[in-house]
Amino acid sequence: MKKKTALTKMHIAPSTVCYDAVAARDSNEVGLILAAVRKRNGYSLVTFSELLRHYGVDVSDKGISKWEKGESLT
Incomplete structure (x- = not known):
């Protein structure tokens, strides 16, 4: 059986997703x-920060680290 991921939940009608x-x-x-x-x-x-910058998201490697640790939400 295929394991469901967060992305497969998108196939469910929006009214049923909580x-x-x-x-x-x-x-x-x-x-x-x-x-x-x-x-x-x-x-x-550092590399991920550079990749995000390429897509218009200006965040430092330290900022990404804070996101990952839950220390920053912005």
């Missing part, structure tokens, strides 16, 4: 996903 942004923030869900994807693709913090 997303708790406060719980996601408190558990640092986004930061943990960001760190896992970055590491799985072999990017260092």
